[in-house]
Amino acid sequence: MKKQQWLKRHKPFSKIKSQASVWLFSFIQFKYTMTKDQSAELLIIVTSFASLEDAKKMGHQLIESRLAACVQIQEGVHSIYRWEGKVCEGSEVLLSAKTVADKWMDISNFIQSNHPYDLPEVITYAPEKFEALYGKWVQAEVK
Structure with a gap:
């Protein structure tokens, strides 16, 4: 051809x-x-507590102040870490909060100001994909 x-x-x-x-x-x-568009980007913020009561208190504060749409609390986490030169070990409770990216500074500052730890863990994850209706719900709850 x-x-x-x-x-x-x-x-x-x-x-x-x-x-x-x-x-x-x-x-x-x-x-x-x-x-x-940071208002459309979801974040999952994670922090840890020594007690369930402290985690629940923070969870309620985050929801009531509309910094988070949803908080999940998980007991039974065993942590090993170095603090002030000593290796420490103990049980902790994890709190994960769902919010939007434009709330990052507000929620981070709130946790640091109201957390019982001297240096609280404040870590964020940004899910690449999430169900659209869930994302809209999170956005609506933190506005």
Whole structure:
């Protein structure tokens, strides 16, 4: 088959490929712009406590002040860490709070100011994917 015949026969495929490239670029650009909106980006904030009572108190404060939409508390965590030059070990309670990225500084400052530990753990995770209706619910609860 000659080159001109081959090009003529396969030209429709090049058009489809071009349209697919435009669609893919548009999708990537849309995804990128969506993640720049910090009110739409979810965060999971994690901190630990020595007692269930302290974790529950903080959980209620975070919900009542609309810094978090949901708080989960998990008992039975065993921690090993170095503190003031000594290796320490003990039971802790984990609190995870769901919020949005534009609340990060507020919730971080709140936890640090109201936590019973001298140096509280305040770690955040940003889920790459989450169910859209759940995300909208979290946004609505922290506004």
